[in-house]
Amino acid sequence: MYEDQNSKHHELLIIGAGAAGMMAALTARDQGIDTAIIESNDRMGKKILTTGNGRCNITNESTATGTDEAVALSHKYHSNQAGFPLPVLQQFGVRQTIDFFSSLGLPLIPLEDGRMYPMSLQAASVPGVFRLALEDRNVPIYFKNKVLDVIVSTEHPRFTIKCQMETEEQVVYTSEYLFLCAGGLTAPKTGTDGSGYTLVQRLGHTLIDPVPGIVQLKLDYPHLKELSGIKFEGHAHIIVNNEVIRTEYGEILFTDYGISGPPILQLSRKAAYNLGRGESVTLSVELMPGRTEEEIVEFLETHWGIFGHRTVADSLIGIINKKLIPVLLKEAGIDQQLHLLCQDLSWKTKKIFYRIMKHWEFKVTDTNSFTNAQTTAGGIDTTELIEGTLESKLVPGLYLAGEVMDVDGDCGGYNLQWAWSSGYAAAMALADRRNGKDGC
Template sequence: MSALQNNNILIIGGGASGMIAAIAAKRAGAFVTILERNQRVGRKILATGNGRCNLTNTYIDVDRYHGKHPEFVYGPLNSFDYDATIDFFEKLGIAHIVEDEGKVFPMSLQASSVLDVLRYELEDLGVNVVCEAEAADIKKKDVFTVTLKDGRVFKGDKVIIAAGGKASPDLGSNGSGYILAEKLGHKIVNPFPALVQLKLSSKYLKQLSGIKFEGAAEILVKDKVIRREEGEILFTEYGISGPPVLQLSRVAAENLLKNDKVYIKVAIIKDMTKEALDGILLKRFQDGSNKPLSFNFVGFLNKKLVPVILKEAGIDDINKPAGSVSSQERKKLASILTDWRFEVTGTNPWHSAQVTAGGVDVCGIDNKTMESKIVPGLYFAGEVVDIDGDCGGYNLQWAWSSGYVAGMNAANVKF
């Protein structure tokens, strides 16, 4: 692979997709400048994977991606796939390990390792990195002119917009990439927070706050199950959190935007039918018939959860003898523990979200090259595009794939 000619490429945004785009383009012989609004490039990488950087996933598939046209990911993911990603980072010095559900991490288990090798490669290649450089305007005549917020002007033959979305604004994403894309004629799919905690309507939230359990959750719209996830779930003062909830948050938020009523069904006891659980409760109450009902659950449920569950079942005297529980009360308890429903009222705000849903409409982008169909020489990469993935390394893989493809094609490399 070789560049057909040298290009002066401006990359707006120095996150994951912007850095790999810069490396790919520079290796191909282009002159590359990164314009990054933060004091340093790559800050958001440090927060990924709980500080361990979930680089990618062994089970990359279009089913793990979302947007108006999720099939768009086929182009970049086929051009720069899982194996290419692993090879790219191994050559930079990142050995890897694979954990549960195919999640891939650096062997150091430090996100800083990934950022360190990317920054080193940028410097070693001679990429021009300009920080505290927030792009405020973009125009194209013969060349692109990017004007910064402070008035500085940069000109380039090609531009890659890799400015991120709106999630985690404290790490540098503020939605500015959408404004730049619109200035050049691109449409924006309304952005909303994804991989984010959900707000619930319940009078028990303060009492439930801090309770954690291994359970299952489903999002229901019009009594239809939209998606189900299992894992560690956490009740909070505002609602509910945990990895399963983050995975469910996108479909919840998307349907809330349609003004639909959205409910989350929580199974605290997830591997048992309501009928089977009722039988277990019957035996438990019979064996400990003289014990106070609330104490009867010690060793079976989180103690903090017990009084809430009993009140929700309509049992006011939570310390009455377990043997006095009626069949109707017992069945209600079994129902709550396997199918407890809450209305979802919203999501936490952008600063709590891990990723942005929505963004630049992919109908205006060529998925083989990431080049604009509207403005020749304009490319897009990463979260700024209307593509978002599930938890588990899928969003970083999208960043690596789309960024690499954009960088190579901006440098006029056919691969």
């Protein structure tokens, strides 16, 4: 089924057998559309295998409550056109996703923070059930086909897709409709190498500069090697032009290049775009979360008053991670005075400790690369797509789905949810168009 190159014309061709492409193909075929997929890899869903630490975080049920669940879900997404994701999510949200995978024989289970995973806790289960479902529906997948060019005609067939096979032999496919689901720039080894952007740009679309999203941050700080490996729970804030623009809470991890952990990953998009604009970006972390500055001062003054006979280093044991203490002593300028007693602390030095506990600031210099990122922020400009249908305003019959467009979600299953939702919405829009239900 998958290696047959004889049947080269289909009503709908989908470029990319990732999450969005598989969903679009299955939905379109169920609507009676002659559908095939073109994929550069030797198997489908290759990037999915790397998600969720090998477990695949399919979606997140934390927003699936109440009557405005689509609105709540839409707040987890980012785009230059803020309201763009909502009409898509209203068609296919979290509840529909859970029911859909159940219908494929893949029940989902919730783990931490509402994150939903396959019951098997194996990412391979996801492309596995899609493969079975597509085989059941006789949907061809043309593997090892690298798309070189897309040509649009005013006659039939409307789209001509030129590909090169692994053998370097070139082959041509034609279709009346085309879905581009080629992904962004994350995990290039799995095929999401940005080539989809090039194809759509050649057709006249605009690319909003992509940056790594859900990624670690690089810091300019002289003691990173000493901090590397230290974990703690706390708040993290991204600060631009002396204004906190986003705050997240959770486990924070120092590394030899900078900082990581779920809160940092959530903040990385803001950091990346502001750095790209040439802004000065600062990260602030709290070592004593949940306390005001006044409460921190009162706590430490009382603590040092009781244990004034102890050294400053010993007084901090049990309050913060022990490995942080030598670095904090350096920050306070007393690292050469290891036997300094709490009762001998100057007010100036105390104020340094108070500041660090509430607002320990670091200069952000960059993010890690797309290879380390979980998603791509940026992509094809959504103002050039029809809201709700994802059809191109510039090239009738061309639809986009998934990461290739300028929509990205927070960490926690939201980016895969966008893939399922956008793939479904595009396929249903095409089905409505064919059935004369789109008002045309």
